Amino acid sequence: MSLIGKNKQNMEKSEIFTVKQSANYLQVKEYTIYNLIKLKKIPAIKINPQWRFKKS
Numbered sequence: 001m002s003l004i005g006k007n008k009q010n011m012e013k014s015e016i017f018t019v020k021q022s023a024n025y026l027q028v029k030e031y032t033i034y035n036l037i038k039l040k041k042i043p044a045i046k047i048n049p050q051w052r053f054k055k056s
Contacts, residue, residue: 017053
């Protein structure tokens with residue numbers, strides 16, 4: 001894989017947040033993120049037992 005391909009792959013990975021990263025980014029508690037998921041206030045996808053979010 002070229003250096004450009006690696007940079008693109010890293011950039012795409014950095015656009016996907018975990019619950020903890022989302023909470024830090026939004027400056028809220030993790031339970032707030034879970035509540036927002038439950039209320040369908042933020043778009044999220046569940047991958048295995050974990051939730052993931054796009055930064056956009």
